[in-house]
Amino acid sequence: MRPVRVVSGAAVASLLAAGTIFLAGPAGAAGVNYVALGDSYSAGVGAGNYDSSSGNCSRSYDAYPELWAAANSPASSSFVACSGAKTGDVLNTQLSAVNSSTNLISLTIGGNDAGFSSTMETCVLDGTSACQSAVSTAESYATNTLPGQLSNLYQAIRSKAPSAEVVVLGYPNLYEVPGSCWFGISDTSRTAINGAADTLDGVIAKAAANAGFTFADVRNAFSGHEICSDDEWLHSTTLPIDESYHPTADGQSQGYLPVFSNSL
Numbered sequence: 001m002r003p004v005r006v007v008s009g010a011a012v013a014s015l016l017a018a019g020t021i022f023l024a025g026p027a028g029a030a031g032v033n034y035v036a037l038g039d040s041y042s043a044g045v046g047a048g049n050y051d052s053s054s055g056n057c058s059r060s061y062d063a064y065p066e067l068w069a070a071a072n073s074p075a076s077s078s079f080v081a082c083s084g085a086k087t088g089d090v091l092n093t094q095l096s097a098v099n100s101s102t103n104l105i106s107l108t109i110g111g112n113d114a115g116f117s118s119t120m121e122t123c124v125l126d127g128t129s130a131c132q133s134a135v136s137t138a139e140s141y142a143t144n145t146l147p148g149q150l151s152n153l154y155q156a157i158r159s160k161a162p163s164a165e166v167v168v169l170g171y172p173n174l175y176e177v178p179g180s181c182w183f184g185i186s187d188t189s190r191t192a193i194n195g196a197a198d199t200l201d202g203v204i205a206k207a208a209a210n211a212g213f214t215f216a217d218v219r220n221a222f223s224g225h226e227i228c229s230d231d232e233w234l235h236s237t238t239l240p241i242d243e244s245y246h247p248t249a250d251g252q253s254q255g256y257l258p259v260f261s262n263s264l
Contacts, residue, residue: 031103032074036065037094037157038107041171041256042081046235046246057082058242062249064256065106074104083242086112087149091156102161106260108169110204113149114142119196120245123189124237131189139199146203154211166213167263169256170201172222172234174245179228184236190228216263221255 036042043054044063051059059079060066069077078097082089087109098105119138123131157166174197175181175190197219205215225233233251237244247255 029072029074032072033076033102034065034069034074034104034106035078035097035102035161036063036081036106037090037097038081038109039085039112040081040083040242040246041108041111042106042169043083043085044081044247044252045083046243047249047252049249054082056084060249060252062252064252064260067253067257068106068260081107084112085109087146087153091153095156095160098157098160098164100161100163103164104264105157105161105164105166106169107166108171109153110142110146110150110200111171113146114138114196114200116245120193123185123193128186128189131185132192135192135196139196142196142200142203146200147207150204150207151210154207154213158211165264166208166211167216167260168204168208168213169216169260170204170218171197172218172226172247172251172255173197174227174234176224176226176229179226180230181228181236214263216259218255218259221259222251225251225255 040046040058042063042065043058044050044060044066045058047060047062049060049062051061059081063079063081065077065079065081069079080094080097082094085094090107090109115134115138119134122134154166157164173194175194177187177190177194179190201217201219205217208215222233225231227234227236233248233255235243235246235248
C-alpha cells in the first residue's frame, strides 16, 4: 500500500474555502481500511500534481481519494486507480489491493470499456455525423455489454471484501449546452456526448444497485462547471492530450470529493 503524501496547498485552500474538507475525528475513520480503485477519473488525471512513482497510471495527489484520505486519516489507504483502466484491469491488476479487512472502497469504471477516448477523438476530428455514429456505438456497448462486465467485477469485489462499503462514482456531463464556446465541436455533438454520459451513468447505477453498492452521481455537482461554462471544472482539448475531458483539480476537490464524502 502506498501512503498518502503531500497534498498541494492550493487543493487544501480550495477545500477550506468551499467548506468541503471532511474530518471524521478519532472515532470516524480510525478503523477504516480504504482502497481506491478505478480509471483516470479516480486516478486524478487532469488535476496535475502527479506522483512520479505511479508511472503511466498518473495518480495525482489532488485526486479525490488522496484528498479524502488526507482529510480523514483512515487506518490504511491504498490508492491503485490507474489511467486507462477497464473493468478487466481492475480485476487483474488492482483487486489484489483489496482483502477481507478492507471496509471502504471507491471506484470509477466503465468509461474506457465503452470507448470514451476513441469516441471523443472521433467527435473532435471527424465532424458531427461521425460523432453521432461513434456515440451511438458507445451507447450500444454500454447498454448491451457493459452490464455483464460490471456485474463480474462487482461480484469479485464483494467476494474479496464481504463487509466493505463500496461507493461507485459516475461520470459528469462534459458540456454546458448551449454554452460560451464559440469554437470546437457542434452543439449537436455536445448534446450527444452528454446523452452518452447519461446512458453510461444509468447502466453503472443499475449495476451498482444490483450489487448492493452505493452509486454516487456527480452530474449535479458539475452542473454549471462543464466545458463551455463560465467556471469549468473539466479540461477541453488540452496538452498533455491525456488530460483532455478530465476533471481539473477543482473538479476533484469541489466535484468528486464532496459527492464521495456525502455518500458515506
